Amino acid sequence: MDILTVRGLTRRFGELVVLDDVHFGLTAGRLAVVAGPNGSGKTTLLRCVVGSDRPDEGEVLIDGKPCHETDPEVRAVLAAALDDIDFFPDLSVAEHLELVAYAHGGAAQPVAEILAELDLDRVADQLPVTLSSGQRQRLTLASCFVRPRRLLVLDEPEQRLDGRGRAWLADRLLREKAAGTAVLMASHDADLIAEVADDRIEVGG
Numbered sequence: 001m002d003i004l005t006v007r008g009l010t011r012r013f014g015e016l017v018v019l020d021d022v023h024f025g026l027t028a029g030r031l032a033v034v035a036g037p038n039g040s041g042k043t044t045l046l047r048c049v050v051g052s053d054r055p056d057e058g059e060v061l062i063d064g065k066p067c068h069e070t071d072p073e074v075r076a077v078l079a080a081a082l083d084d085i086d087f088f089p090d091l092s093v094a095e096h097l098e099l100v101a102y103a104h105g106g107a108a109q110p111v112a113e114i115l116a117e118l119d120l121d122r123v124a125d126q127l128p129v130t131l132s133s134g135q136r137q138r139l140t141l142a143s144c145f146v147r148p149r150r151l152l153v154l155d156e157p158e159q160r161l162d163g164r165g166r167a168w169l170a171d172r173l174l175r176e177k178a179a180g181t182a183v184l185m186a187s188h189d190a191d192l193i194a195e196v197a198d199d200r201i202e203v204g205g
């Protein structure tokens with residue numbers, strides 16, 4: 001059965017039809033990439049899937065049930081990194097990850113391990129505001145990987161990562177699939193897409 005089902009999703013902003021009757025399903029262990037040029041509706045689609053935007057028509061089902069962002073069941077299943085993520089300003093990098101794990105029923109992977117994996121161990125005691133942009137991106141991704149999940153939604157996760165970070169990301173996504181996580185990802189990185197994607201959802205022109 002699909003973990004994620006999108007049916008007839010349509011989103012308009014005034015006269016602009018950004019998403020027009022989008023359909024797809026995603027099962028455990030598969031990765032679908034959302035592809036299209038700038039402004040084609042990739043982020044809008046992901047925002048509708050995670051519930052931070054509402055489609056004008058159509059529906060999003062998680063485990064066959066309509067998805068509402070605040071449902072405890074959805075919160076337990078869905079880990080998302082879209083660009084509107086906020087960090088707790090007064091918590092260190094390590095404390096932020098401890099709290100995210102705690103809020104979702106415990107760490108899926110020890111915080112110390114994920115810090116080391118993402119080269120964040122050197123900045124574990126720093127506040128988010130003191131991080132470089134690449135380190136902030138790594139913390140965004142770590143926030144998804146530290147918590148339990150069956151569905152992962154990522155908006156251009158490769159952005160601001162260096163070469164080593166991109167290699168790590170590809171490997172990590174392959175491991176996510178092997179562990180049975182369903183992944184929906186917007187990306188402009190053709191190499192990453194070729195390496196990890198099973199399905200391709202084209203949006204826009």
Ligand SMILES: Nc1ncnc2c1ncn2[C@@H]1O[C@H](COP(=O)(O)OP(=O)(O)OP(=O)(O)O)[C@@H](O)[C@H]1O
Nearest residue numbers: 013016018036037038039040041042043044045186
């Ligand atoms: N709240 C909004 N009000 C009006 N227009 C919007 C709104 N949100 C998005 N749009 C428009 O919808 C279109 C799709 O935007 P979206 O951010 O989904 O594109 P994208 O494919 O993610 O682009 P990029 O590759 O640049 O990240 C754009 O033309 C954008 O201006």
